[in-house]
Amino acid sequence: GKSPMTYPEGYCYANIGGFFGAELKKAGFDGLVVKGRAPRPVYLWVNDDKVELKDASTLWGQGAGRTGELLQLAHGDRARFITTGVAGENRVRSAIIFGSHRATAAGGYGAVMGAKNLKAIVVRGTGKPPVADPDTLKELNRYTAKIDVWLTLTAPPGVMMTGHSDLVEVVGKDSCYQCGLKCNRQLYRYAGRLEGSRRCQSMEYYLPWRYGREDEPVETFFDAPTLANDYSIDTFELQAMIDWLYDCYQSGSLTEPETGLPLSKIGTREFLEKLLHAIACREGFGDILAEGLVRAGQKVPEKARAMLSHTVAPVGKMDGIPARATVVNALLYPLEPRIHQPLTHEVTFIMAAWNVNQARPDLSPITTKVFHDIARAFWGSDEAGDLSSYEGKALAAVKTQDRTYVKDSLGLCDYAWPITYSFTTPDHLGDPSLEAKIFTAVTGAAGEELDRYAGRICNLQRAILIREGRKVPGDDFPPEFNFTEPLPGGPQGRPVLVPGPGETAVNAAGKTLDRDKFTAMLQEYCRLRGWDEATGRPRPETLAALGQDDLAAAFR
Missing domain, CATH: 3.60.9.10 (Aldehyde ferredoxin oxidoreductase, N-terminal domain)
Incomplete structure (x- = not known):
């Protein structure tokens, strides 16, 4: 919409x-x-x-x-x-x-x-949707549960990386409708006494200790997600906003009298409650923040605007998985109307298991070799497994997009699907055809049709974006900082390791995107999509093959 x-x-x-x-x-x-x-x-x-x-x-x-x-x-x-x-x-x-x-x-x-x-x-609803082949569906359900064994975290990444994973423990599952697969939507116990259902980034958007509040009661950490949900404010936006306000206050770029907010108390419950109320009710400075950080940046003093991070995006967080380290994201980020987390999760979740293997091989079997095996099975080439190169990434982007469009259309969970790797299969590979098999068992339609549906979705979205003013192919390029600013190293100057060629690892710290190589990669992507390389628009024969002749006018 x-x-x-x-x-x-x-x-x-x-x-x-x-x-x-x-x-x-x-x-x-x-x-x-x-x-x-x-x-x-x-x-x-x-x-x-x-x-x-x-x-x-x-x-x-x-x-x-x-x-x-x-x-x-x-x-x-x-x-x-x-x-x-x-x-x-x-x-x-x-x-x-x-x-x-x-x-x-x-x-x-x-x-x-x-x-x-x-x-x-x-x-x-009291009805029961029909299933074309119930017996096969039951078999596939059992098979899915058997191979659905992969790396799970005991705490969200931000909590773990800031040394506070001892504050939370998983004490139960909290699955969505009829789902028995692994997920981070779980029942957590905080500090041994507070229990509640939590999941993912919303758990860690407000970590008091990140703002020097080690003595803040754990209730603030525990209640932060439900407070935001109750007002109904996006926690990705809130996290970026609070970080920016903290930086502005520390640098003197914004003051408490200017904002009417207790900026000196960032990290406390008092600050969070006043911020949420001010935004939700559009009171005072909260009315500016209610417009979102991208628009708020145009209404604040220049010194405060200068404190905005390059990761700020209208929807989601830009550069969460840097394209300068994971080159395929240089396509996946700008081709969408928003930062689409499921698109980048596909490689990120495998990377998490690979990173654990690099440090503790006893905890994860996903070696660099297995990573390349996954690349061949899911992204179409061994080259796609070298995350630092440009080769194979156009095809990997197409396959990742198509799988994600289908996943969203089928109502499949981003955390469980696709099953790209498994700790229980002999070769530790998942099954790239599993969604198609389940689709056929439920509907009776050929699973091969899913690729066709994905292509139609992609072209339809392209038509809408161009109708609304997207300039192609210029707007298909990632932000300029990717080409000009070297990727910083990790915490304490640690390397930013990604799978490289063969069985090697590559340090991506210090890298920028190569403009010529990216341009060539984008052109290859257009060829694979059946789009004109120069204009970035679907060719008439591509639309005709997918039964989308009615879109031709949108691309003239």
Whole structure:
């Protein structure tokens, strides 16, 4: 849909886990399209094939968590919902959608709900989607569970790298609908006494000790994700924002009187609560921050604007996995309308297992040789396994994009899919054809069709972006700093190691992207997509082969 977070505003996307999507399917729907704006606050109630708008005046102004509780009181514990908090109601650009089972979707779509006066969508489905081949599906489910053994972390990376992994322990699973696969959505115990469901980056967006607050009660660390979710503010945006405010205060670029915020107390619960309230209610300096960091940078003094990191992006975090170290990301980052974490996760998750092997071979079997085996199976060439080179990366980008587009379309979890490696298979390889096999078992359609669907999705997205003003191929280049600023080393000057040719590792620290090699890689990518190398637009014959002749006008 249209996103208020993108800059300028335009097409974007988000995904959400939990239970809502499955419940919608059980109600008989593959999707919902909501048009227009209600004259007063409403929510949409979907009860199998009965759909109605209901008054939401008593829900307006409630936090996302309380809204969910009230909706389930009204419609039963088995009803599933998506909603947004006060930030969404006030059209904070980074407002998220919050759903059953503490699922979230970024991209500013909470603000879209607020703009429509749509407080929530609630669904209850009693149907059972048909399965073409139940016996084969059961076999595939057992096979998937058998090979789904891979590296899992006992704490989020940011917590571990800052030496505080002793604060959290995993005490149980907290899976989404009918899922038994491994995931970092788990039940955690904090400091031996506080328990709650947490996952991924939202656990670590506000680590008090990063701001010199070692004595801050652990409750602040524990409650930070639920506080943000209740207001419905994107934690990626919050993390970048708090880091920037901290740097500005330390450098004297922003002061407490200028912002009305207790900047001297960054890292405390008091600061976080006041920041979240100011943003969600658009009060004072919070109104500027509610526009997002990219836009806020245009409204603050020059010395504060200069403190913005190059990693700040309209949606997500730029350069989280640097393209200067992992060259394929030089294509994956700019070709999308947002920083699309699942695209970069495919190589990142394998890299995590490889990095552990480099330090502790007894904990991970993913050697450099296995990494190259994975590259051949999933990215199409051995060259793709040398992350520092440009060879094989265009094909790797196509395959990674296609797999991710299909994964999103099938409703598969980013953390579990694709299964690229396994600790239990003899060669430690996963199965690149598994999604297609499951698709065939469920639908009866040929799994080979998935590649065709992915190509159609890619071309359709390209058409929308060009219609909205994307300049191609110029906008397909990554930000200029990738070509001019050497990649910094790791903490304490450590090397930034990536798999290299053969069974070697390469230190990427100090590297920049080569403009000529990147240009050649982009042109190869266009050839593989069936796009014109000079214009970056799909050729008519490509569109015709995919049954998309109707898009031809968008590319003229």
